[in-house]
Amino acid sequence: MSLSIAKDSVIPTESLHTDKKIVFDTKDLNLWYGDTHALKDINLSVYEKEVTAIIGPSGCGKSTYLKTLNRMVELVPTVSTSGVITYNDREILNKNFKAEELRTNVGMVFQKPNPFPKSIYDNIAYGPKIHGIRNKKVLDEIVEKSLRGAYIWDEVKDRLKENAYGLSGGQQQRICIARTLAIEPDVILMDEPTSALDPKSTHKIEDLIQELKQDYSIIIVTHNMQQAARISDRTAFFLNGEVIEYDKTDTIFTNPSDQRTEDYISGRFG
Ligand SMILES: Nc1ncnc2c1ncn2[C@@H]1O[C@H](COP(=O)(O)OP(=O)(O)OP(=O)(O)O)[C@@H](O)[C@H]1O
DSSP states (O other): OOOOBTTTTBOOOGGGOOSSOEEEEEEEEEEEETTEEEEEEEEEEEETTSEEEEEOSTTSSHHHHHHHHTTGGGGSTTEEEEEEEEETTEESSSTTSOHHHHHHHEEEEOSSOOOOSSBHHHHHHHHHHHTTOOOHHHHHHHHHHHHHHTTOHHHHTTOTTSBGGGSOHHHHHHHHHHHHHTTOOSEEEEESTTTTSOHHHHHHHHHHHHHHTTTOEEEEEOSOHHHHHHHOSEEEEEETTEEEEEEEHHHHHHSOSSHHHHHHHTTSOO
16 A cells, blocks of 8 residues: 555555545545646545544635535536545445435535524424424434434523524534434534634534544544644645645644645644
């Protein structure tokens, strides 16, 4: 297996060897927005029930990569791709794989909390209802389980009929996480989930992510390197659309093998 090679972004290092199952395997992925080559020869294996952080300066392709994993990137008409991504050994860029099916297994939480303008209850019940669940008792159970899973049940259990907009930003973000849990995904993509939150809410979400990784595989884009160091098991460093280095988080932050990683994590650019 190749060691870290910045040139063609094939990065699995010796220390990445693990018995863990690969959830997402990306091979030679390239992505263009029209003429803009946004992702270049990405090779990356994401392991189950871990937190994988994606770091790198603005515009390096972090969000694009995340949105490729649930095919949201296809909503941009100019997008074209080459290469292969498998999710649990199934090729997802293949048109035969329905994006809707993928998205029931791969949930996403965005930078800005984006609850629906509906009651807290309806925010959580929305996804299950779309999937055909109508039984009130079953929906009640899903709502409670999801809110408990996002560690917000005790704060909202007496106000489930109130509009979610009445909650604080940190609470809204946990409602959005609960909404994702309600569709029972096995992967949760998080695009800078705490960047709009105060330190206390950030801390709660970080604790929550640590809990969630017992049951889910989590991929998180973050600009906050302390956050990546605190909560992730592995970290990928992106630069100009390439993966420069991918390794265990401890290694990336204490002994990176590429000078550009070292320069970035020590704040010399970005
Ligand atoms: N919808 C789009 N159409 C055209 N180009 C785009 C589009 N979205 C992103 N890009 C370009 O693709 C490249 C990667 O952008 P992306 O948003 O993935 O970077 P990022 O690392 O997530 O940045 P940030 O940290 O600022 O969110 C950039 O050059 C960006 O301008």
